[in-house]
Amino acid sequence: MSDMNVQGGYGYREVLDFYFDDIFNAILSFQKPLVSSYEFLKKKHMAYKYKKLIELKNLSESEKEKLISEFLACLPERASIMAYYESYDRIIEVFSTHLGDAAELLEEINSVLTPQEQEKIIKIQMQKNEGIINSVRKSLFEVILEAEDPEKVILIDQALAMAEKLIEESLKEKDEPRKLAYFLHLLVLLLRIEGINRELTDYEVLYEDIAIISGELKARLSEFPEGALELIATG
Numbered sequence: 001m002s003d004m005n006v007q008g009g010y011g012y013r014e015v016l017d018f019y020f021d022d023i024f025n026a027i028l029s030f031q032k033p034l035v036s037s038y039e040f041l042k043k044k045h046m047a048y049k050y051k052k053l054i055e056l057k058n059l060s061e062s063e064k065e066k067l068i069s070e071f072l073a074c075l076p077e078r079a080s081i082m083a084y085y086e087s088y089d090r091i092i093e094v095f096s097t098h099l100g101d102a103a104e105l106l107e108e109i110n111s112v113l114t115p116q117e118q119e120k121i122i123k124i125q126m127q128k129n130e131g132i133i134n135s136v137r138k139s140l141f142e143v144i145l146e147a148e149d150p151e152k153v154i155l156i157d158q159a160l161a162m163a164e165k166l167i168e169e170s171l172k173e174k175d176e177p178r179k180l181a182y183f184l185h186l187l188v189l190l191l192r193i194e195g196i197n198r199e200l201t202d203y204e205v206l207y208e209d210i211a212i213i214s215g216e217l218k219a220r221l222s223e224f225p226e227g228a229l230e231l232i233a234t235g
Contacts, residue, residue, distance in 0.1 A: 012153045017196045024064050025188055026129040030187040032106050033122045040121050056102050070094045072195045079208035081216055086127055088184050105207045130167045133160050152203055159189045159210055185213045
């Protein structure tokens with residue numbers, strides 16, 4: 001999670017590549033918030049039962065790339081709150097298919113840990129994700145002035161700034177469905193950025209994502225009904 005020196009020809013792609021492992025783990029945590037519970041279980045002397053969770057931290061680069069590619073294939077072509085929820089089901093299916101044992105254990109952990117313990121684990125993980133995103137933004141700032149396409153780097157930074165705000169709000173949110181909605185939007189933003197880095201996603205789609213998610217966030221903070229701004233926009 002440490003900052004990198006991006007002098008001497010490094011661009012935004014190198015920055016994203018440098019942080020890929022951290023971003024990948026964040027992507028998993030937005031799907032399954034208890035994915036980082038192993039260390040906590042060690043302190044409860046229960047780690048032996050859930051040691052398969054370590055496999056999530058030890059996936060090979062090729063396995064991670066395969067998962068990211070399949071997650072990306074689940075995303076909608078255009079930005080839409082409804083489409084995000086539909087894509088989430090497909091993403092979880094990919095997770096369960098490729099990481100079946102770990103996925104089952106994560107479901108079991110829900111009944112092992114108390115709500116207070118789960119909340120503590122999720123809070124620590126989200127704070128870690130926030131630090132990672134902040135570090136990525138700092139590194140991007142170092143390359144933006146020399147970038148051939150600074151407007152694209154700015155757009156990625158805007159998506160990451162939105163991600164920071166979503167994490168901030170998720171940490172304050174007590175309502176479980178709303179908290180999970182924040183995680184869904186975070187998942188979409190980070191996957192789109194990874195898609196751009198692999199030239200599998202158009203920048204215009206990320207721009208639409210930011211607009212839709214920003215509107216939804218403003219609606220939530222204004223206590224409008226969920227999806228209100230999107231419904232107004234689509235008539």
